[in-house]
Structure formats: C-alpha cells, structure tokens
Amino acid sequence: RPPAYPPGPPILPLLGNIISVWFNVKKLKYRHKLWQIWSRKYGNLLGLKLGSINVVIVSGKEYIKEVSSREVFEGRPDGFFYLIRSFGKKLGIVFSDGPAWNKTRRTVLRYLKYYGYSSKAMEANISEECRELIKLLEKNVGKTVCVNRLFDVSIVNILWRLVAGKRYDLMDKRLKSLCDLITRSFKVSDMSGGVLNFLPFLRHVIPNQIGYTELKNIHASIYAFLKETIEEHRMALDVHNPKDVIDALLMEMNNQKDKTLTDEELQVVCLDLLEAGVETVSNTAVFLLLHVVREQEVQTRVQLEIDREIGHSRPPKLSDRTRLIYTEAVLLEALRISSVATMGIPHMALDNAKLGKYVIPKGTFLLLALYDLHNGVHWKDPTIFKPERFLTKEGNLIQTEWFMPFGTGRRRCIGEGLARSELFLFLTHILQKFHLKLPDGAPLPSTEPVDGITLSAKEFNIIFERRF
C-alpha cells in the first residue's frame, strides 16, 4: 500500500476536525493538552485536517529533530492568520521562508551582532536594565506588587537599544501600552492560527468573535509606532555613522540594486523581533518568579549560591554563570516546566515528503510538541519543579536532547543567547537584593497557565523584602 497521511480523529467534509477541536479545547482549556491526548492515542505523527489545511502534530524528540533538520520542512505557513500581520505577504524572519527568509535572517543577525548582540555591550545593556528594575522594586519594598508585566519594558529596552538605539523609562505610558498590545495579540489565538486561519471567510460574518477586528486594530497600532520610529531614523540618518539596526537596514535599502529590502520588510523585521523577543522572555521570567516564590527552599538555595559566589558588594555578571550551577538548573527547570512556546513556531512542508512511514503533502503545517517533549513521559514527576533533575550527582549541568525550548535546526531561535542571559541576570539581580514572599494569607499562586500563542502565568502578587 502507498504511504498514507498520518492517522488522527475522523475527518468531516469541509470542516475536517474543526468542530471536535473546538469542543475539546473548550473542555480541556489548552490546545497543547488536546494535541498531547490525541498524540498518545494516534501516535507521534498525528494527522489532522482543519478546514482544508493539513496539520500534523509532531511529538517525541526523534521526529521533532527530524522535522527541524530537513530542508523540505523549513517552510512557514502562509495561512490567512500569519499573513495579516505582514501586509498579506511573506516578509521578515519569523513567518517567511525560502531564499528571502535566509537572506533576511542572516542580514538581521549580522547587524544585531555588529551593534552589540552577544558581546560585552549586550551584558552592559542588560545590566543597566536590571539596575533600573531594582531601583523600581526598591521603591516598592514591602508593598504588594502584581508581577505579571514587571519585565516588559525592560525587555523591550534591551532589544530596542540595538534595533532603534533608544530605551524608555520603565513607567513610560506609550511603551507600556505597546507591550499591552503585544500581550493582547498573543491571547487572541494560538500558534495554529485558530479559526481565523482555517475558516478565514468568517471574518466577513463574525469578525469580532473570531478575533479579526482585535488583531487588525492591534497591528495597526503597533505599525503606527514602528513607522514613526523608522521615519525618525530616516530623517536623522547619518550615512557615515549608522547607529543601530534600523539605520543599517535603511542604508542597505538605499544601496541595494535588486530592491528586495522594502519599507514593509523593515517594519515586519521590527515587529518580528518585538513579538518573538518580548512575550517569550517576559512570560518565562514571570514563571521563574512564580516558581521561586512557591518553592521557598529553591529560593534560599539560589540566594545562598549568590551570597557564596558573588556576595553583596557587586552586581552579578554573566561570567558568574559557570559557578552558579544550581541557579542555572533553576532557569532550565523553568524553561522546561513552563515551556511558553508550547508548539514552537509552525513549520510547513515545502513539497510532498516522507516522514516515518507516512507521507506529508506539500503545504502541511507541522506543529512541534515542545511542551509535551518537556513535560511528557520521559521526565520523572514532570509537574514538580525540581532543578536537581538538570544536575549530575557531582553537581554538573546535564544536557539532554529531551530539552529544546528554543527549537533546533536552521529555523531555531535567534534569541536563545540573549534570552538566557536576560533570565540569568534578572533572577540573580533580584534574588541578590530581595527575598520574595507572598502577601499574608494569599494562596500559593497557581502554576496553571493562561493559553495563547505563548503560555503566560495567571495574575499573582509578590512582596519584595530587602535582604540586607
């Protein structure tokens, strides 16, 4: 028999699995939970049809690695949901593919590095944001602080200093509302694109109910901010002294012969960096606080390690990472247990391809089950926050292929180094100075996340107490 499409639940004409997905997600609350349950039933390659689109859920480290490493699966979906954020075209880095993606990814990385990415300047940049954040927390010592959006502006600042050469005050109203917009856009749907992707004509019938109106308005506001930023750069551009990534890309635009780099492309690149680089780190940092306030022994062990290896007279540095092994294990455990990018970013088959004993038709979306990889059967007591699982008996860090929060292969995250540095410096700066506790009588904050494009923590409060 010729190879078939991977197995899955029964497919209805026209709608495919949309109705059963809708009912089950309502019941289970999380899409990744449904994919997990169905994958256990049908296998590590779960074949679905959502509307007219084939969607395969890829589970287990072997298949996730295989899909991430084969060129034929290097595409990104071109469904309606993905393209409304980029003028109806495949632009930028995150949702483009082919030679244009490759060129843009390499160019942007080159300029990010030139302007300080992964260098000492980057460390100075993150450290400055940590100092500003500590100042803000100093003003709130002893008070009840809702921490869910605590890191947003700091994280935009770190990225924005490279991209646009500026930072904002942590209380800046415009930047805070920009961050709120990004957060809201991440809650409208999930990485599969939802109804808007699979039944896009519904936007003409029930635009509000399926999130179309909201997404359109959000993107219009974010683009207004980006256009203004780019215009300011264009007016002030000094061709002898480009100051940041936007300047460098504007110069490249002026000098190019093939006209491939357009204004729209530049705007989408900026949007990509903001969307991919802010919610992911911010939500993981908030989960970190959630876990260390819940697990007071973990918090104490990190503080003892900081006291022993760094002391109180100087701030933490990235070079301390090699000695703060337990703290590193805490970061890895937070990235594992809270896996904010539950299904990575969807890949798309660029041609018909064989995978295992099945055939994946051209145009199929492939969602990588990263949450399941990190919280599935491989891990002992996966729901328990246990940093020791990342440590050998001798106290060294364990590397495992069952852990790939940033993906793998040519489409892997370009922000891994930055994200890990940010998380390390935020956590150590905060725990060096403060003890984190819950307000009197408050219940333990829930580890149950809120669903969306990335998972986030439910609202909770912390009291920051000065340690010395």
Ligand code: HEM
């Ligand atoms: C905890 C933080 C982060 C997590 C968990 C995370 C996770 C991921 C994952 C799973 C992917 C998809 C890999 C794939 O398609 O196979 C990805 C892609 C990407 N990430 Fe991150 N990321 C984080 C932070 C960042 C930061 C700080 C930046 C900004 C510099 C960033 C920029 C990107 C970009 C541009 C892509 C698309 C790459 C491409 O399609 O070629 N991410 N990330």
